[in-house]
Amino acid sequence: MSESVQKFKPATNSKNRVLKHLSDLDYSVVQQCMHCGMCLPVCPTYLETRVERNSPRGRIALMRAAIDGEIEITREFGEEMYYCLGCLACMTACPAGVDYATLIEETRAEVEAQDVVFSPGRRFWRWLTLRQMFSRPWALHWVGRSLWLYQVSGLCSLVRKSGLLRLLPKGLRDLEPSTPIICRHFSDELIQELEAPTKKKYRVGMLTGCVQDLVFSDINRDTVDVLLENGCEVVTPHAQGCCGSLHSHNGDLEQAAIQARRIIDRFDLESLDAIITNAAGCGSHLKHFSPLLKNDPDYADKAHEWDRKVKDISEWLVEIDFRKPQNHPATTQKATYHEACHLVHGQKISAQPRAILAALPGYEWVELTRATHCCGSAGIYNITQPEQAGKLQQEKVGNIEKTGASIVATANPGCLLQIQNGAGKGLRVCHPVSLLAEAYRAEAAEA
Amino acid sequence: MCALFKIERRDDFSETVARLSEIVGADHVLTRIEDVVPYGFDATAALKTGAPCVVLPHTVEEVSAVMRFCREAKLPVVTRGSGTGLSGGSIPVPGGIVLCLVHLNKILEVDSENLTLLAECGAITKAIDEAAHPSGLFYPPDPGSMSISTIGGNVANNSGGLRGLKYGVTRDYVMGMEVVLPDGEITWLGSKCVKDVAGYSMKDLFVGSEGTLGIITKVLLKLVPRPKARRTLLATFDSMESAAASVSKIVAQHIVPCTLEFLDRKTCESVEAYAHVGLPTGVSAVVLMETDGHPAVVEEEAVQMAAIAEECGAVSVERAKDDAHAIRLATARRSAFSALARVRPTTILEDVTVPRNRLVDIVSFVEEVGKRHNLQVATFGHFGDGNVHPTILTDEKDEDEMSRVDEALSEIFDKTIELGGTVTGEHGVGLAKKPYLKRQFDKSSYALMRKIKRTLDPDGLLNPGKIFDLED
Numbered sequence: 001m002s003e004s005v006q007k008f009k010p011a012t013n014s015k016n017r018v019l020k021h022l023s024d025l026d027y028s029v030v031q032q033c034m035h036c037g038m039c040l041p042v043c044p045t046y047l048e049t050r051v052e053r054n055s056p057r058g059r060i061a062l063m064r065a066a067i068d069g070e071i072e073i074t075r076e077f078g079e080e081m082y083y084c085l086g087c088l089a090c091m092t093a094c095p096a097g098v099d100y101a102t103l104i105e106e107t108r109a110e111v112e113a114q115d116v117v118f119s120p121g122r123r124f125w126r127w128l129t130l131r132q133m134f135s136r137p138w139a140l141h142w143v144g145r146s147l148w149l150y151q152v153s154g155l156c157s158l159v160r161k162s163g164l165l166r167l168l169p170k171g172l173r174d175l176e177p178s179t180p181i182i183c184r185h186f187s188d189e190l191i192q193e194l195e196a197p198t199k200k201k202y203r204v205g206m207l208t209g210c211v212q213d214l215v216f217s218d219i220n221r222d223t224v225d226v227l228l229e230n231g232c233e234v235v236t237p238h239a240q241g242c243c244g245s246l247h248s249h250n251g252d253l254e255q256a257a258i259q260a261r262r263i264i265d266r267f268d269l270e271s272l273d274a275i276i277t278n279a280a281g282c283g284s285h286l287k288h289f290s291p292l293l294k295n296d297p298d299y300a301d302k303a304h305e306w307d308r309k310v311k312d313i314s315e316w317l318v319e320i321d322f323r324k325p326q327n328h329p330a331t332t333q334k335a336t337y338h339e340a341c342h343l344v345h346g347q348k349i350s351a352q353p354r355a356i357l358a359a360l361p362g363y364e365w366v367e368l369t370r371a372t373h374c375c376g377s378a379g380i381y382n383i384t385q386p387e388q389a390g391k392l393q394q395e396k397v398g399n400i401e402k403t404g405a406s407i408v409a410t411a412n413p414g415c416l417l418q419i420q421n422g423a424g425k426g427l428r429v430c431h432p433v434s435l436l437a438e439a440y441r442a443e444a445a446e447a
Numbered sequence: 448m449c450a451l452f453k454i455e456r457r458d459d460f461s462e463t464v465a466r467l468s469e470i471v472g473a474d475h476v477l478t479r480i481e482d483v484v485p486y487g488f489d490a491t492a493a494l495k496t497g498a499p500c501v502v503l504p505h506t507v508e509e510v511s512a513v514m515r516f517c518r519e520a521k522l523p524v525v526t527r528g529s530g531t532g533l534s535g536g537s538i539p540v541p542g543g544i545v546l547c548l549v550h551l552n553k554i555l556e557v558d559s560e561n562l563t564l565l566a567e568c569g570a571i572t573k574a575i576d577e578a579a580h581p582s583g584l585f586y587p588p589d590p591g592s593m594s595i596s597t598i599g600g601n602v603a604n605n606s607g608g609l610r611g612l613k614y615g616v617t618r619d620y621v622m623g624m625e626v627v628l629p630d631g632e633i634t635w636l637g638s639k640c641v642k643d644v645a646g647y648s649m650k651d652l653f654v655g656s657e658g659t660l661g662i663i664t665k666v667l668l669k670l671v672p673r674p675k676a677r678r679t680l681l682a683t684f685d686s687m688e689s690a691a692a693s694v695s696k697i698v699a700q701h702i703v704p705c706t707l708e709f710l711d712r713k714t715c716e717s718v719e720a721y722a723h724v725g726l727p728t729g730v731s732a733v734v735l736m737e738t739d740g741h742p743a744v745v746e747e748e749a750v751q752m753a754a755i756a757e758e759c760g761a762v763s764v765e766r767a768k769d770d771a772h773a774i775r776l777a778t779a780r781r782s783a784f785s786a787l788a789r790v791r792p793t794t795i796l797e798d799v800t801v802p803r804n805r806l807v808d809i810v811s812f813v814e815e816v817g818k819r820h821n822l823q824v825a826t827f828g829h830f831g832d833g834n835v836h837p838t839i840l841t842d843e844k845d846e847d848e849m850s851r852v853d854e855a856l857s858e859i860f861d862k863t864i865e866l867g868g869t870v871t872g873e874h875g876v877g878l879a880k881k882p883y884l885k886r887q888f889d890k891s892s893y894a895l896m897r898k899i900k901r902t903l904d905p906d907g908l909l910n911p912g913k914i915f916d917l918e919d
Contacts, residue, residue: 031792031844036490037531041571041595050549051482051503052530058485065484076481096788 021110021253022067025103030067032098033060039090044374044392045083053080056090056100063107078111083388085381086249087374088284088345101284101346102291108251129380130252134210135259137241141186144214148182180215180417187213187220188238195224201231202320205267205275205309207286210242212279212413219413222437223278223313229440230322234276237266244292245285249379253292260289261299269305278313278433280412281379284346286310312343313433314352314411322356325439327446329362336368336405337432338396338419340412344372353411353432360439366403370395377418389418397422409435454483454497455541463520467502467544470512475550477501486527486545490592491535491879492795493843498525498539505550507625507633507664513546514662515631523908526658528569528597532604533796534877536657536913543911548599551664554578561639562670563622568599568663575668584670587614590873591784599663605655607873612831613705613739614671616873618654623667626653629660629904637667652899657875658910660903674739677705678749679773682756682764683730687711690732691807693759694830697736698803700755702748706737707831708780711810714787714825714838715779721786724779727762734830735780783827784838790823791840795852799863800834800872812862813837820851834872860886876914884915 039056040046046055053062059080065071084104091100111117133139150156187208204227208220227234244259267275277283287310289303296303311319337357344350350372357365376382376392396419400408407428410416420429457463467476477483478500486498504510517524523543530537539545552569559582566575572593576586589608590596596606602624607616623637636650637643653661684690687709694707710718710733719726726733734756738748749766756764767773788794801809810826813835817824828835837859841852860870860883870876870883885893897917900907907917 027844028792028842031842032789034490034492034788034794035488035530037529037592037595040529051477052485053482055485061485061488062481071480071484074481076479080481095785096794097785 019067019073019110020113021106022063025067025106027067029099029103030060030064032096033057033064034096035061036095038093038095042089042093042373044085044087044089044376045388048388048391054083056084056094056098059084059107060098060100060103063103066107066110073110073114073116075116078114078117081107081111082117082384085341085374085376085378085385085388085392087341087378089341089372089374092345092348092372101288105248105251105253108249109253110251112251126250126252130247130250130255134242134246135255137210137239140210140214140241141239144182144186147179147214148184151179151181152184180211182214183217185217187217187236190217190221191224191234191236193236193238195228195234195236197228197231197233199231200233202273203233203235203271204316205272206234206236207243207263207275207277207279207282208236208240209277209279209282209413210246212282213240216413216416216431219278219431219434222431222434223276225437226313226317226322226433226440227276230317230320232273232320235267235272240266243282243286245282246379248285248292249281256285257292257296260292260303261296264289264299264302264306269302269309272309274311274316275306275309276311276313276316278411278431280312280340280343280346280349281414283310283312284342287347312347312349312352312411314343314356315347315349317436318352318355322359322436324359325361325436325443327361327439327442329442332362332364333407334366334403334405335363335407335409336366336400336403337371338368338375338400338408338410338415339372340410340415341372341374341378343411353409356432356436357409360435362439363407363435366405368403368408369399375415375418375422377412377414379414382414382418393418393422400427407435454480454499456499457522457542459520460499463522463544464500466516466520467500467513470516471502471504471509475503475505477503483545486530486547487539489527489530489532489535489537491533491538491877492793493849494535494538494878496539496541498545499542501545501547503547503550507551507627510546510548510551510627510662510664511631511633513544514627514629517544517908518630518906521906521908523911524662525910526599526603526662528600529571529592529595531592531596532600532877533798533874534604534871534879536604536875536877536910537600538878540911543908546662548662548664549597551599552597555665557582557584557670558639559584562672563639564668564670565665566598566668567665568602569597572596572598572601579670580673582670583673585673586620586668586670588617588620598666598668602654602663602666603656603658604875605873607829607832607834609708609829610705611829611834611873612707613703618651620669621650621654621666622669624650624653624663625665626661626663629906629909633664639667655875657877657913659900659913660909662909674705674745676742676745677737677739677773678745679706679767679776680736680749680753680756680764681776681779682734682736682753682761683727684732684734684760685730685762687732687807687810689760690734690830693756693761694734695804696755696759697752698831700751702738702751704736704748704752704831705739706735707829708735709733709827709830710779710783711814711826713814713823714783714827717786717790717825718779718782721789722778722782724775724782726779730762733779735777780827787825787838787840791842793841793843795839795841795856796874797837797839797856797859798828798834798872798874799837799859799868799870800832801863801866801868803831803833805866805868806830806833806835808866809835809859809863809868813859816855816858816862820855822848822851822855824855832872833868857883878913881913881915 052058244256248256293303376389382389527537551567823840
């Protein structure tokens with residue numbers, strides 16, 4: 001990127017804290033920000049407050065001041081970095097190509113290393129989720145199975161009626177109604193480790209995800225069906241676990257690297273034409289294992305190869321010129337498309353899902369106002385920052401209502417949950433690949 | 448308290464904050480280091496300072512009360528909108544406050560009978576044009592930052608844009624304004640009348656005054672009928688001279704295009720490397736032309752412009768078939784700045800302007816200066832109005848290179864003045880161009896500016912040290 005890459009010596013601030021992550025950062029990445037302000041009109045947090053520090057260029061100014069040793073890494077600093085949704089809309093708007101994704105991840109890692117946003121509760125939840133639940137596939141399955149039992153056994157409605165929820169702290173109590181409905185069957189029960197098409201043209205790996213696996217295993221099944229329909233042999237290793245996206249976005253780069261190695265090991269890279277993901281948030285992270293593993297001699301090359309082969313399902317389908325379904329629906333339904341941040345901004349994938357949707361018979365596609373604006377899900381943001389997340393959710397649902405659509409398609413589990421929770425049951429929220437799978441099935445039924 | 452970051456605070460700082468909090472509410476007075484650091488700069492490269500306190504009022508009455516207090520306390524005030532300025536005009540002043548007006552952002556009225564629009568100063572430029580659109584009206588000035596720049600900032604800097612040749616600049620659309628004077632008085636200047644010669648045209652004094660004379664809080668703007676059609680062409684040339692010849696010929700044929708934008712060789716190379724728009728190799732100049740107005744006239748003009756470009760030896764001429772094609776043709780020009788900004792860590796964007804017929808001279812001079820000082824310099828800009836953007840790609844951390852940048856800039860400004868031009872066509876003087884303004888102005892006009900400033904702002908509280916210093 002730059003001809004004069006400068007690395008700054010570890011800055012020491014007044015409390016003699018040595019920066020652990022920001023000091024390793026290539027300084028020209030921060031310097032690349034021209035503070036032109038083009039990120040302001042697309043940043044959800046700036047638009048909410050109109051205060052500079054809540055904007056990408058404001059946060060970069062704080063990062064730079066910290067690297068230059070002008071300010072300390074304080075609690076305020078840390079909280080600001082977590083107020084950011086990480087929607088990356090700023091990266092689409094940025095004329096100078098600033099790598100904000102790396103900056104915010106490294107800065108959050110620094111905030112964690114300095115331990116400035118400390119509270120016993122936060123520490124416990126981080127340990128439980130990042131280091132336990134989302135680092136072990138069996139642990140997550142166990143949690144998922146328990147939740148499923150809670151929901152189907154009637155215990156859930158009993159607990160809600162009993163008022164027992166009042167015993168929970170307010171934050172958790174408010175979240176309980178938005179707990180996702182867990183699927184009866186997880187991906188491993190729905191998908192064989194190897195599934196072959198009638199006529200094989202490609203061989204691809206399939207990533208089942210973690211949240212996707214528990215809550216939307218049907219989308220994983222749909223993805224495999226669509227791949228088979230398009231001549232792809234699908235390899236789906238069981239018990240894959242989290243790819244580390246959650247860890248990386250939340251300042252735990254160490255665990256993210258462990259997860260990355262684990263998931264790479266589950267696939268025989270050389271035998272595959274592509275590795276398919278259908279969750280935008282994961283895809284955006286899965287394509288960037290190289291920087292995470294650059295200092296690991298055993299994995300650096302593999303990570304490079306991995307990054308090259310990871311494709312979002314829509315990206316892959318358009319690349320192989322997917323077969324257009326020829327079903328004949330009796331009616332036409334009004335539908336709209338919400339662009340998941342980590343697909344449109346994180347991976348610059350916008351035309352491909354739209355191409356898939358446009359190829360489906362029986363839909364009238366209405367453009368959604370501010371389709372590329374975050375819905376407030378943003379990974380675990382709706383849990384950590386419920387107020388701001390709620391505002392964005394309302395705005396998104398309001399815009400969807402204005403289209404008059406009865407279906408909204410979006411390609412990320414977080415968005416699917418967030419929009420469904422905001423809109424209620426009257427609106428069908430689904431993944432584009434599910435609509436394609438349905439069309440293929442309808443076609444087969446007609447034949 | 449803020450030992451690390453250098454922020455000057457006066458002894459009476461806590462009292463000041465208390466008084467300001469009474470006026471605008473404590474939530475709208477920012478003093479924490481994490482809050483004020485992001486107000487230490489605007490969009491100008493390599494300029495940064497510390498603001499001890501940022502005040503965010505919501506009404507003109509609050510602005511007036513803040514100003515009255517600042518006068519009493521002899522506290523300097525730097526007015527700021529979205530901080531997208533390119534001359535350092537809204538960089539804080541040591542010890543003073545930043546008065547950020549983004550919350551005064553309402554569009555108050557679209558008058559489709561008188562073709563005017565009234566907005567608060569913090570309204571976003573793009574929102575103003577969008578508000579005019581449903582009535583079939585148009586607000587033409589389109590500075591590069593229009594998606595976030597505030598109209599108050601545009602007026603205070605008399606911002607330009609791509610449509611200068613045909614539609615003029617911000618000043619041409621200002622019919623009136625509300626201003627808070629340095630003593631806190633709220634005053635209205637101008638009217639909705641197309642003809643109005645009552646007294647001095649005082650609103651014009653504040654257009655381009657860069658926050659040194661008063662605080663603009665409302666603006667009354669002229670709107671024009673929205674053009675019904677637009678045609679876009681892209682022509683490439685193997686020399687800047689032949690590009691200039693075709694531009695001169697177009698204007699001589701009494702065609703006034705709304706856009707006449709050019710890229711020089713270095714910019715073309717960067718754009719091709721970054722955006723792969725398919726520019727022919729070895730091209731020395733690309734000109735993007737647009738004409739707007741009545742569909743029949745526009746069609747005829749587009750054909751004429753294409754013919755002229757070919758006559759003048761264009762390597763290629765492409766005429767847009769539809770809107771999507773037009774957008775594709777405009778990509779090269781629109782990606783110019785992005786492409787250049789990625790080359791090096793620091794991008795210094797200048798805006799010298801010369802009489803239209805001297806444009807080739809300044810472009811080739813800039814290229815030569817860049818070579819001589821061993822700097823990467825690219826130029827793009829507005830062919831129609833002589834406003835060019837020599838863009839220096841550098842690294843502010845490299846002291847040796849930065850001193851060569853300073854020398855090169857100084858030579859470019861001297862040459863501009865020699866050609867009868869101006870050191871700034873649309874960005875304003877602020878801090879960045881202050882040293883060069885004296886070279887352009889004669890002694891008495893410089894003295895006149897100082898006299899006006901002293902008369903309106905005797906305590907020198909409004910944006911002191913910007914544009915010029917009161918003393919030598």
